[in-house]
Amino acid sequence: MALPSLNEPIAAIATPPGKGAVGIVRLSGVGALEVAAKVWRGKDPRKLEGGRFTYGTIVDARGEVLDEALMLVFRAPHSYTGQDAVELQTHGSPAVLRQVLQALLEAGARLAQPGEFTLRAYLNGRMDLAQAEAVLALVESESDAARRQALRGLARSLSQQIEGMAERLYDLLAHIQAWLDYPEEGVEPAEIQTTVSEVLAEVERLLATAPAGRIAHKGARLALVGAPNAGKSSLLNALLGYERAIVTPIPGTTRDYLEAPLEIAGVPITAVDTAGVRQTDDPVERSGVERALKIAQEADLVLYLVDAAEPPPTPPDLPWERALKVATKADLPPAWEDAEFIRVSSQTGFGLEALRKAIHDKLIGQASEGEIWISNERHTQALYEARQHLLEALTAPQDLAGLSVQAALDALNQILGKDVSEEVIARVFRNFCVGK
Numbered sequence: 001m002a003l004p005s006l007n008e009p010i011a012a013i014a015t016p017p018g019k020g021a022v023g024i025v026r027l028s029g030v031g032a033l034e035v036a037a038k039v040w041r042g043k044d045p046r047k048l049e050g051g052r053f054t055y056g057t058i059v060d061a062r063g064e065v066l067d068e069a070l071m072l073v074f075r076a077p078h079s080y081t082g083q084d085a086v087e088l089q090t091h092g093s094p095a096v097l098r099q100v101l102q103a104l105l106e107a108g109a110r111l112a113q114p115g116e117f118t119l120r121a122y123l124n125g126r127m128d129l130a131q132a133e134a135v136l137a138l139v140e141s142e143s144d145a146a147r148r149q150a151l152r153g154l155a156r157s158l159s160q161q162i163e164g165m166a167e168r169l170y171d172l173l174a175h176i177q178a179w180l181d182y183p184e185e186g187v188e189p190a191e192i193q194t195t196v197s198e199v200l201a202e203v204e205r206l207l208a209t210a211p212a213g214r215i216a217h218k219g220a221r222l223a224l225v226g227a228p229n230a231g232k233s234s235l236l237n238a239l240l241g242y243e244r245a246i247v248t249p250i251p252g253t254t255r256d257y258l259e260a261p262l263e264i265a266g267v268p269i270t271a272v273d274t275a276g277v278r279q280t281d282d283p284v285e286r287s288g289v290e291r292a293l294k295i296a297q298e299a300d301l302v303l304y305l306v307d308a309a310e311p312p313p314t315p316p317d318l319p320w321e322r323a324l325k326v327a328t329k330a331d332l333p334p335a336w337e338d339a340e341f342i343r344v345s346s347q348t349g350f351g352l353e354a355l356r357k358a359i360h361d362k363l364i365g366q367a368s369e370g371e372i373w374i375s376n377e378r379h380t381q382a383l384y385e386a387r388q389h390l391l392e393a394l395t396a397p398q399d400l401a402g403l404s405v406q407a408a409l410d411a412l413n414q415i416l417g418k419d420v421s422e423e424v425i426a427r428v429f430r431n432f433c434v435g436k
């Protein structure tokens with residue numbers, strides 16, 4: 001798969017489709033300022049210094065005025081792409097933006113492909129591949145946790161950690177090579193073991209954050225499951241803070257499942273209220289129960305609710321390693337007690353904070369807010385690969401350990417985008433929107 005040419009001027013609408021107060025059209029490449037000058041009535045952009053802006057009028061090839069606009073000029077290499085670049089801020093009308101883009105294309109620019117501005121930034125060395133992916137993650141971030149993590153990636157926190165590990169492996173390789181050349185100089189076998197084990201521990205630490213990273217980025221599904229009348233719908237409403245689900249004293253109120261979005265400690269969650277699980281001959285209720293159990297199996301986390309004021313039912317088959325046990329109706333006199341259960345009352349709000357915290361901890365695990373979370377599938381794969389080769393290096397005969405160390409190093413460098421194939425690069429940028 002060939003990457004597009006790097007220099008010709010490209011243009012795209014950078015703001016989302018639809019009406020807005022302001023719309024932005026971007027232009028970048030060698031000759032971008034010449035293209036901009038052709039559609040501009042006002043101060044000549046070629047005479048503007050980088051980082052300056054000017055007001056003027058955008059015209060098409062026939063001289064028709066398209067809009068009044070603000071033009072921002074960036075000069076290579078001090079721009080996002082590293083090239084001469086222009087941003088036109090127009091009124092945010094789809095008709096205006098379309099015409100302005102058309103005028104730029106007629107003036108010599110080519111329509112940008114998805115992510116092509118960021119691709120140029122990467123190819124021009126303005127950012128590494130992990131940073132480019134962080135740009136995408138930031139644009140896509142829908143929760144605070146995802147935003148924070150993406151910003152860390154953009155600030156090269158992950159890149160620096162990977163570089164640190166890579167550097168240690170480079171040093172080790174140099175020592176192994178010296179030993180192969182001059183066996184009497186000798187690498188201490190202990191040095192291989194120590195360095196590889198330490199880097200391995202760091203790789204495993206990063207991999208352990210992958211579930212948290214995935215959930216921060218994509219969100220989690222939380223299933224509320226339990227017997228009829230356990231208080232599932234009431235708890236859903238209490239967590240949401242509004243009456244989303246119907247609550248009645250009649251067992252079997254919820255027949256189908258229902259979903260509602262909520263956020264717990266910055267993590268986006270889809271809560272799913274389900275039908276009460278019991279043996280039943282009613283075909284409608286029975287499909288509801290089947291659905292409930294299926295939803296529980298597919299959820300990232302299950303809340304298993306049991307009414308604390310009644311004798312407990314036989315628990316259904318649930319993925320217990322992904323479940324929290326919740327005793328409901330804590331405001332009533334208890335019929336049983338069990339320290340494994342988190343006690344809550346949807347009526348008084350008792351225990352809800354503790355429940356939220358338990359949900360957060362269970363989903364995010366031991367990954368702490370302050371560290372880097374791996375949320376990108378490509379990074380996860382590369383780390384698994386590095387881990388595999390480091391494990392090999394630990395057990396390989398000393399003269400072969402270098403090969404495994406080299407392979408681990410290559411896997412880590414993939415994350416930064418060093419020596420990656422065009423195929424990989426194309427795949428990364430395919431997910432971007434046009435104009436980014």
Ligand SMILES: Nc1nc2c(ncn2[C@@H]2O[C@H](COP(=O)(O)OP(=O)(O)OP(=O)(O)O)[C@@H](O)[C@H]2O)c(=O)[nH]1
Binds near residue numbers: 331
């Ligand atoms: N005292 C008290 N009653 C509660 C509490 N939570 C729920 N209830 C009552 O328990 C009954 C059942 O509540 P629901 O939330 O409908 O229970 P459910 O698990 O959704 O029941 P199904 O939809 O039938 O499976 C209702 O009468 C609620 O008012 C609570 O915290 N305290």
Ligand SMILES: [Mg+2]
Binds near residue numbers: 245253273
């Ligand atoms: Mg219900």
